[in-house]
Amino acid sequence: MGDYLAIFLYLAYRNTMSNKTISAGMSNNTDKIKIILGLKIRQLRLDKGYSLSDLANKSGLSISYLNEIEKGKKYPKSEKIMSIAEAFETDYDSLVSLKLSKQLEPIAELLNSNILRELPLEIFGVEPSDFIELMSEAPAKISAFISTIIEISRNYDMRVEQFYFSVLRSYQEMYDNYFEDLEEAAQQFRKLYDIVATTSPNEAFLSDILRNFYGYQIEEFSKETHPDLISIRSVYKPESSRLLINKDLSHEQKAFTLGRELGYQFLQIKKRPYISSVLDVSSFEEVLNNFKASYFAGAILINKEVLINRLTYFFASPKWDGNSLLSIMRLFNCTPEMFMHRLSNLMTSHFKINNLFFLRFNNQTDDNLFYLNKEMHLAKLHTPHGTALNEHYCRRWVALTILKDLENLQKETGESAHILCKAQVSEYIDTGNKYLVISIAKPSPPKNGLNSSITVGFAIDDNLRQMANFLGDPDLLHRQVNETCERCGAIDCAERMKPPLVLEKRAKMENIKQAIQNLV
Known part of the structure; x- marks a missing residue:
């Protein structure tokens, strides 16, 4: 049932958000009627103790056909329903009635809601009938589970966007964050527009394609022309094919924005968000399509063959060199975040390093608060992860220390446009788990004074030891770390922000x- 966990979470929360726009999924009442009939036949068969073979012999229908009916894929003609009813020694009307037994009442409630039409089942390779079959195995227990999730979501005031992105992360994790169909589409695009392997297209080139081949009007806006949009990177107006791009973006950010627009067009994506920031999402389909277009942009800007070749030499070096990694990044017209995303794509697909995580922290200068606003964990390695309890992340994480290093450098030089790259081996105090953690810190326009760190961490296992020769570099920083101050027993830690309250309570x-056990 593990593969369905994200779906259950999504299902539960969507049940509390009935005012949201409904997206595709379970298409109409015909689907519901098929599923109800299938459930009733399956339940009757189990109650009678019949196998599919037994029912086939009694009804004169094939096993495969009966299986299709039970899964809600087919609705038989009247004479065949009559044959099934006779096999169960029941009447025709009871069998075709939409009323379900008391045992299946939780499923009836589910079917009568809009939930199945909202679930992005297809991206997990799950059909609505498969989901209903899972529900039918233990409807009361799963119904109680869903009710619990709903209660949790209400208590923590969780937004629907959070659930959308939770489902998206599960989708990425299922495929090790590598999607061959999008890679092939990007290569077709590069070939179509004669982009040589070593070239990373710039914003002028991408703008010309959007204007000349897709009829775009592209304009830049500023805080003077659109003061309310100053924190937004781009806005697309479909009725006029007009794309507004924030003037304060870097050249790399503009290239990514244009590449994503090309992704929407080249992949023929219709349902999409029209602003770069997630302010209000009407469906999961928008979130998924935004991810696809963004992935496509990264793949056309960072040719995988070139990056694979460079990374092979980089990891073969016996010495850690952050500047060397930055030099590889600068071969491409990309942001550090796009580069690290691309790194995570190719580490799993071509280097077979699957045990990794991705984090993005934001930090305002002169502020000691850090906000984790993006995370992904492959192979379910959740040791460094976000918390909903407003605890203080371990200040020994390189993802946080590098942000303060960047802030100090900006103050010393009076310049904000610096980029730092650092690494450390992090060993978790409680578990002993070790990670090679690589972090890049950079300013985050258009917001003034905001810095971000983009971090990829790799579990140190035999695969990584064989590939990353610089793990033995004595100059590579090693530090003991933990999750949060509130959960850490390192009392003498100089970086501690809060007492170990959670640990003390535990x-x-x-x-x-133990005292009760001793008394007993």
């Missing part, structure tokens, strides 16, 4: 349990 409860 220890207190253990002492109480």
Whole structure:
């Protein structure tokens, strides 16, 4: 049932958001009628103790056909329904009635809602009938589980966008964040427009394609012309094919924005968000399509064959060199975030390094608060992860220390346009898990004074040891780390922001349990 967890979460929260726009999924009442009949036949068969073979013999229908009916894929003609009813010694009307038994009542409630029409089942390779079959195995228990998730979502005031992105992360994790169909589309695009392997197209080239082949009107806006949009990177107006791009973006950010627009057009994506920031999302389909277009942009700007070749030499070096990694990044017309995303794509697909995580932190200068606003964990490695409890992330993480290093450098030089790259081996105090963590820190226009760190971490295992020769570099920083200050027992830590409150509470409860056990 693990593969369905994200779907259950999504399902539960969507049940609380009935005012949202409905997207494709379970298309109409015909689907519901098919599924109800299939459920009733399956339940009757199980109640009678019949196998599919037994029912086939009694009804004169084939096993494969009966299986299709039970899964809600087919609705038989009247005479065949009559044959099934006779096999169960029941009447025709009871069988075709839309009323379900008490045992299946939780499913009836599910079917009568809009939930199945909202679920992005197809991206997980799941059909609505498969999901209903799972529900039918233990409807009361799963219904209670869903109710619990709904209650949690309400208590924590979780937004629908958070669930959309949770489902998207699960989707990325299922495919190790590498999508061959999007890679092939990007290569077709590069070939169509004669982009040589070593070239990373710039904003002028991408703008010309959008204007000449797709009829775009492209304009830049500023805080003077559109003061309310100053925190937005781009806005697309479909009725006039007009693309507004924030003037304060870097050249690399503009190239990515244009590449994403080309992704929407080249992949023939219709349902899409029209602004770069996620302010209000009407469906999961928009979130998924935005991801596809963004992935496509990264793939056309960073040719995978060139990056694979450079990374092979980089990891073969016996010495860690952050500047060398930045030099590879500068071969491409890309942002550090796009580069690190691309790194995560290719580490799983071509270097077989699947145990990795991706984090993005934001930090305002002169502020000691850090905000984790993007994360992805492959192979379910959730040791460094976001928390909903407003705890203080470990200040020994290179993802955080590099942000303060960047801030200090900006103050010393009076210039904001610096980029730093650092790495460390992080060993978690409680678990002993070790990671090679590589982080790039950079300013984040158009917001003034905002810096971001983009981090990719790799679990140190035999695969990584064989590939990354610089793991043995004595100059590579090693640090003991933990999740948050509130959960850390390193009392003498100089970077501690808060006492270990969670840890102390847990220890207190253990002492109480032990005292009770001693009395017993």
